[in-house]
Amino acid sequence: MSLGLLSTSVAHELNTPLAVLQGSVEKLLETIKDKPTLDRLGRMLRVTQRLRTISEGLVDFARVRRQETESLSLRSLIEESWNLVAIDEKAAVVNFANGVNEVHLVLGNSDRLVQVFVNLLRNALLAVAQDGEIRVESRQLSKNGERWVCCRVLDNGPGIPAHVIENVFEAFVTTRLDASGTGLGLTVAEGIVTQHGGTIVATNRSTGGAALEVTLPEA
Numbered sequence: 228m229s230l231g232l233l234s235t236s237v238a239h240e241l242n243t244p245l246a247v248l249q250g251s252v253e254k255l256l257e258t259i260k261d262k263p264t265l266d267r268l269g270r271m272l273r274v275t276q277r278l279r280t281i282s283e284g285l286v287d288f289a290r291v292r293r294q295e296t297e298s299l300s301l302r303s304l305i306e307e308s309w310n311l312v313a314i315d316e317k318a319a320v321v322n323f324a325n326g327v328n329e330v331h332l333v334l335g336n337s338d339r340l341v342q343v344f345v346n347l348l349r350n351a352l353l354a355v356a357q358d359g360e361i362r363v364e365s366r367q368l369s370k371n372g373e374r375w376v377c378c379r380v381l382d383n384g385p386g387i388p389a390h391v392i393e394n395v396f397e398a399f400v401t402t403r404l405d406a407s408g409t410g411l412g413l414t415v416a417e418g419i420v421t422q423h424g425g426t427i428v429a430t431n432r433s434t435g436g437a438a439l440e441v442t443l444p445e446a
């Protein structure tokens with residue numbers, strides 16, 4: 228069974244019992260009065276929510292598969308991705324710059340690639356401070372006689388924690404132990420980029436902050 232099919236199956240098997248569990252805990256929260264029990268139920272609800280977030284992440288993971296490819300403007304992909312990420316209120320208080328050269332075209336599937344950049348930009352947005360900076364830049368390069376476009380998502384947050392950076396593309400590697408993290412964002416991103424024949428590398432910048440570098444075939 229493919230990894231994609233396996234993860235969708237697991238997600239579907241998890242969803243119903245999780246919904247039942249969450250419903251029951253919510254019902255109990257309405258009826259129970261004593262404080263220690265309420266605290267425990269609150270924790271159960273948060274953990275249940277976390278499991279649901281992970282389950283949703285598994286469905287995203289399953290969507291990673293080959294689809295139609297076309298010539299795409301990298302600059303537009305970044306613009307579209309940022310618009311999706313900017314639904315978050317915090318986006319209004321950070322400085323975002325799409326420095327991608329207009330002439331840089333990549334070969335790929337638009338929906339899948341938007342998912343990649345949404346994951347990278349969302350991580351950057353979570354990482355930076357209130358007046359932080361997120362910048363995306365691009366350049367062309369030749370490798371093995373082929374033409375590529377290299378795209379870097381840069382931020383000036385604290386950088387990727389040292390204990391995480393080695394395995395950051397592995398599933399469930401996360402420092403967001405509340406309901407907000409699944410540790411699947413970069414796993415999904417890597418899966419999609421790899422299926423495009425490209426590469427993704429995570430580093431920290433010497434000046435501080437993270438640099439996520441995605442290399443895709445040029446159109």
Ligand SMILES: Nc1ncnc2c1ncn2[C@@H]1O[C@H](COP(=O)(O)OP(=O)(O)O)[C@@H](O)[C@H]1O
Nearest residue numbers: 350351354386387401402408409410412413437
């Ligand atoms: N731009 C970034 N700055 C700092 N840390 C990052 C950045 N991007 C990713 N990380 C770290 O990598 C971990 C894994 O990221 P990801 O796979 O997207 O999962 P999630 O965001 O659900 O935790 C994050 O929990 C965080 O610790």
Ligand SMILES: [Mg+2]
Nearest residue numbers: 346350412413
């Ligand atoms: Mg993420």
